[in-house]
Amino acid sequence: MTADDRKVATAKHDGRRGFFAWLAGGRRGLEGYLYVLHRVSGLALLGFLVLHVFVTSARLLGEETWRSLMAVTHSPLMMALEYLVYAAFAFHAINGIRLILIELGFAVGRPDDPVYPYEGSLHKQRPLALVAMVITGVLLLLGGFDLLHR
Amino acid sequence: MRSMLFWFLNIVAALVILVLLGLHLAEMHLSALWQYFTGAGPNPLDWEQVVARGNSTTMLASYILLLGAALFHGFYGVHNILVEALDGAKAQRAVGVLCWVAGLALFLVGTFVTVAFNGA
Numbered sequence: 001m002t003a004d005d006r007k008v009a010t011a012k013h014d015g016r017r018g019f020f021a022w023l024a025g026g027r028r029g030l031e032g033y034l035y036v037l038h039r040v041s042g043l044a045l046l047g048f049l050v051l052h053v054f055v056t057s058a059r060l061l062g063e064e065t066w067r068s069l070m071a072v073t074h075s076p077l078m079m080a081l082e083y084l085v086y087a088a089f090a091f092h093a094i095n096g097i098r099l100i101l102i103e104l105g106f107a108v109g110r111p112d113d114p115v116y117p118y119e120g121s122l123h124k125q126r127p128l129a130l131v132a133m134v135i136t137g138v139l140l141l142l143g144g145f146d147l148l149h150r
Numbered sequence: 151m152r153s154m155l156f157w158f159l160n161i162v163a164a165l166v167i168l169v170l171l172g173l174h175l176a177e178m179h180l181s182a183l184w185q186y187f188t189g190a191g192p193n194p195l196d197w198e199q200v201v202a203r204g205n206s207t208t209m210l211a212s213y214i215l216l217l218g219a220a221l222f223h224g225f226y227g228v229h230n231i232l233v234e235a236l237d238g239a240k241a242q243r244a245v246g247v248l249c250w251v252a253g254l255a256l257f258l259v260g261t262f263v264t265v266a267f268n269g270a
Contacts, residue, residue: 073195
């Protein structure tokens, strides 16, 4: 193998596809999409947290400022955005619990030969992912119910 | 060793956020549902309620704990994403420093506001 061949091989297999890999769909499994959604929702929540820290600082400016700020947050657009933040939290939290369970070894199944179809993935991790998404769906419905009954 | 400690703290922070942010969201942003279970009460975003929470030491401690946990967890995630995307040890170290600086700055701002309002 020449030096150029090595360079090409390394570039192809160094695993650094960056953010574009998030957008690649194709034959990714359910957990692959959850991985992307987890990161996107996490970034959105961090962005909201930064905004939230500064917006809630307005209470230092007194009652009038607070009341006028709260009046803005009651517009339909802001309520829809508030629901999106809630949805991001609900998904990120439930999927995060799933990830912690897997990371700590509770939901990976017994060690087995790595022969396709992988038993642990099929009978442990996939059902866990589905249960997590059903719980997320229920939380999203509860949030929607709240939004409609304010 | 340090990366393992951060990984562990990240999981602890996630659990703290799960409880505290779950309660915060339920009370502040799911008020109709919250009051369905706890009984009708005043709007938690009313000025009087904000002042009452601001003067509670328990709320002060929980806000600061939640802020610290959320910033650590969030910037740990951002750091991991950027380190995965960036090549080169220098760039990765710079990302680490930037995440710490941004996280600490936001923590100081949030803590200052919470403590200053508590004494107001």
